[in-house]
Amino acid sequence: MSRKPYVREVPKATWYMRNGRYLRYMAREVTCIFLALYMAGLTIGLVRLMQGPDKWETYLAGVSSTPAVIFHLIAFGFACYHAKSWFDVTPKAMRIPQGNDFVPGRIIVGTHYGIWGGVSLVALVLMGVL
């Protein structure tokens, strides 16, 4: 009997449209673009700071404008989503032995949130917001 296996091609450009799981994955990955844009903005700020008070004032006016505030809010939302989607999967990568078992996943995830909250708090205090 002859063999003639049939290969079903995966659509190269639209593979992630095939199911919700893949879309969720893409959402996790794509949201980091907003983090990168935010970091680029921050870097420009640092350069302006080095260039002197005038440039810095112009930069501050720029980031206080309505479109910039809207962008920052959106970027913050996406950053939260990005962080949550990664925190959720940390227990898979970290198996920490405890007795005859492993440290429960929720403790690992919780610790990540704890550190995140702690660092944010310190940053806010340093910035004089709190």
Place this chain on the structure above:
Amino acid sequence: MSERQITFEVLRYNPETDDKPWVQTYAVPCQEEWVVLDAINYIKDHLDTSLSYRWSCHMAVCGSCGMMVNGEPTLSCKAFLRDYKGNTIRVEPLTHFPIERDLVVVLDDFMEKLTSVKPYIIPKKEKPVEEGEYKQTPRQLKNYKQYTMCINCMLCYAACPQYGLNDEFIGPAALALTHRYNLDSRDGGRSQRQEVVAQHEGVWECSFVGACSEVCPKDVDPAGAIQQMKIASTVDWYLEHLMPWRGK
């Protein structure tokens, strides 16, 4: 016992007569307690003897009855009809694998990958039988036990988009099994397996979509195994470059 009429849309492919797969529908009078495999067996016994598919244990142990049920990689013997709303169920061969005939897929690639990772204990030092057994504590057993549960059903390969895009990828189950042996206190074969694991088509082809672990019927969590191996491979790399005197 109540009966429920369900239409099964089954992907058919006969390599001798068909150029491409096509869908055949069967109306099956199903019993409430049936699984998808029971309905397929009913088709084979009463409606169409030409339908080809694999199964054996009917109890989620042999790993041979994996199929796409409504687009989801599923063990058809574990897929209870009561969990499917609606009156139509679509059954297709596992995706990402070539179709041999009807619901039967070609296993060759998976078999090759399994053997490539040396999925057996390679003792650190051979010891004569007279010296007795290799002992393990419950802790040492726990470290790898989860990864021994794999039944080679290949659902994880059907779920993995990276394997779908690049079939050079060693893939979830073979890598989980590698991890299983690497973690075994009786084993000393990690450096031999690293050649396969640390190459690009090994753990680094994985982008941590995590679909494999979601569909795994045995909670093996191949995605977790792969991430742990990425970390271990990275540590290896740093040790090798920053402390070359440590040797292998």
